[in-house]
Amino acid sequence: MYGLFRYLIxxxxxxxxxxxKGYCARIKDISSIKGIRPNQIIGYGLVVGLNGTxxxxxxxxxxxxxxxxxxxxxxxxxxxxxxxxxxxxVIVSAxxxxxxxxxxxxxxxxxxxxxxxxxxxxxxxxxxxxxxxxKVYAIAQGPLSVGGFSxxxxxxxxxxxxxxxxxxxxxxxxVEREIxxxxxxxxxxxxxLNHPDFVTAKRMADAINQVYNLGIAKAIDSGTISxxxxxxxxxxxxxxxxxxxxxxxxxxxxxxxxxxxKTGTVVIGENVKISQVAISHxxxxxxxxxxxxxxxxxxxxxxxPQGGGTFQSxxxxxxxxxxxxxxxxxxxxxxxxxxxxxxxxxxxxxxGDLVRALNAIGVTPRDLITILETLKAAGAxxxxxxxx
Numbered sequence: 001m002y003g004l005f006r007y008l009i010x011x012x013x014x015x016x017x018x019x020x021k022g023y024c025a026r027i028k029d030i031s032s033i034k035g036i037r038p039n040q041i042i043g044y045g046l047v048v049g050l051n052g053t054x055x056x057x058x059x060x061x062x063x064x065x066x067x068x069x070x071x072x073x074x075x076x077x078x079x080x081x082x083x084x085x086x087x088x089x090v091i092v093s094a095x096x097x098x099x100x101x102x103x104x105x106x107x108x109x110x111x112x113x114x115x116x117x118x119x120x121x122x123x124x125x126x127x128x129x130x131x132x133x134x135k136v137y138a139i140a141q142g143p144l145s146v147g148g149f150s151x152x153x154x155x156x157x158x159x160x161x162x163x164x165x166x167x168x169x170x171x172x173x174x175v176e177r178e179i180x181x182x183x184x185x186x187x188x189x190x191x192x193l194n195h196p197d198f199v200t201a202k203r204m205a206d207a208i209n210q211v212y213n214l215g216i217a218k219a220i221d222s223g224t225i226s227x228x229x230x231x232x233x234x235x236x237x238x239x240x241x242x243x244x245x246x247x248x249x250x251x252x253x254x255x256x257x258x259x260x261x262k263t264g265t266v267v268i269g270e271n272v273k274i275s276q277v278a279i280s281h282x283x284x285x286x287x288x289x290x291x292x293x294x295x296x297x298x299x300x301x302x303x304x305p306q307g308g309g310t311f312q313s314x315x316x317x318x319x320x321x322x323x324x325x326x327x328x329x330x331x332x333x334x335x336x337x338x339x340x341x342x343x344x345x346x347x348x349x350x351x352g353d354l355v356r357a358l359n360a361i362g363v364t365p366r367d368l369i370t371i372l373e374t375l376k377a378a379g380a381x382x383x384x385x386x387x388x
Contacts, residue, residue, distance in 0.1 A: 027191070027204060028245035031225075034190035038095040039179060041137050045127030047088045047110065047119055047144065053164075054088040054122075055114035062089040062114055069125070088116035092127045092140050094173055102178055105171035108140045118164035120146045129173060140173035184237055189227045189244075196223030199252035207249045255383035257372055262388075264365040266372070269383065277380040293328045 046065055047054075055062040066087055067079045094108040110124055122144050129138040144167035193200060201219040208217035208227060216228040233240035255271040363371060375381040 024248035024250050026245060027207075027247050027249065030195070030200070030249075030251050031191050031193045031204070033241070034192055035181060036098045036183075038097050039131060039137075041094050041096050041129040041131050043092045043127045043129040043140065045090055045092050045110075045140070046125050047090050047112075047116075047122035048086065048125060050086045050088060050116070050119065050122045052085050053118040053120070054086050054116050055084045055112075057083065057085075059084060059089065059114040062087060065089060088112050088119060088122065089114045090119070090124070092124065092129060092173075094129055094138065094140070096131070096137055096175070096179065098179075099181065099183070100175045100178065102175055104175045106138060106173050106175065108169050108172045110144055110167045110169065112165040116165060118146070119144050119167045120164055122167070124169060124172065135177060137177045137179075138173040138175050140169065142169045142172040144169060186237065187229055187234070189229065189241070191225040191227060193223045193225075195251075195253065196221075197252055197254070198222045200249070201225055203249050203252070207247050208244065211243075211247055256386055257381070257383050258386045258388065259369050259372065260388040261369060264369070266365055266368050272381070272383040274375060274382065275380040277375065277378065293330055 044065075046062070046069065057063075062084045063079050063082050066082055066084060067077060070077050089112070090110045091113050092108050092110050094106055096106065100106070108124075108129070110119065112119060124141055124144060127140045128136045129140055131137050146164050146167045147162055191204070193204075198219075198221075201222055201224070205217040205219040205225050208225075209215055212230065214230060216230060218226050220226050227244065229237065229240060253269065253271070255273070256269045257272060258267040259265075372381060372385060376383075376385050
């Protein structure tokens with residue numbers, strides 16, 4: 001009775017004084033509970049029924065696999081007589097979700113490991129999926145969904161849409177073994193932050209203690225929060241975890257600038273600051289054009305010297321007797337330098353001021369990468385630059 005009364009008080013407190021919703025995230029979105037995670041399983045199988053787009057005859061492991069499968073069915077075939085253009089060897093992978101039960105269906109991904117051109121229209125044969133311990137946890141089988149195609153002609157070339165050598169089977173595997181996990185017997189939970197941060201860990205512990213008013217949460221380090229389960233929830237741990245994951249907190253993060261030079265993408269974090277600095281950026285373009293001038297005189301040009309060779313006409317053009325062509329190179333060099341204004345940014349400018357200033361001098365994403373790296377080298381950018 002006392003536990004129910006305390007729970008009603010806590011619930012009323014949450015309804016009357018909700019946490020700040022601005023820039024907040026739920027605990028379930030930025031963390032996970034230790035021990036509750038998916039597990040990877042993998043297997044080797046065969047896809048049959050392809051329309052001539054399977055592995056080539058030189059793919060030895062496909063021939064061996066097909067020959068062994070037929071032998072297990074009581075059919076003995078010489079491996080040299082097997083043609084595998086309608087068969088493809090594949091790797092089947094899947095994630096076994098936490099608390100998966102026997103008979104539950106899970107999705108699988110099928111990837112070709114031979115030289116098959118497409119898995120379109122194929123059917124995966126019975127494939128056991130094993131964990132890192134070597135035990136079979138699921139069995140996969142069924143028709144593939146490719147979502148693409150590959151068409152080619154005998155003369156070469158062709159058309160390819162999407163990625164036809166990787167396919168999925170929705171609900172294509174059946175769980176055959178459960179992973180033991182005693183969730184209901186726990187007296188304490190450990191929350192793991194997806195991005196460890198001391199400020200976020202402290203805020204999460206404070207938010208949990210504020211809701212339950214019991215001092216049950218404690219930040220162990222930058223990525224771990226220990227939570228003791230209240231006595232009234234020992235028999236209903238699911239309800240406690242569901243309420244725990246719904247608590248909102250404001251996560252904190254290190255100031256970062258992420259740069260992908262391959263695509264020209266720049267992502268600047270909210271807390272990025274810069275010191276007072278003057279910025280000017282301009283491009284120097286040097287263009288060198290090489291072209292050749294061709295002179296084709298008449299076969300009997302006047303004034304041609306005896307014995308062959310070239311001569312110079314009245315127009316200062318090299319000419320050759322006997323209808324010969326003379327090629328002369330010409331080089332044109334153009335230098336162009338952009339004239340950009342000098343922009344002064346004040347001290348402690350935020351990300352909005354930085355973006356407006358850089359837009360004012362007309363920088364491109366490629367230019368922005370260079371400017372940010374230069375600001376960091378000058379000690380004016382108060383953030384970490386991450387280059388992908």
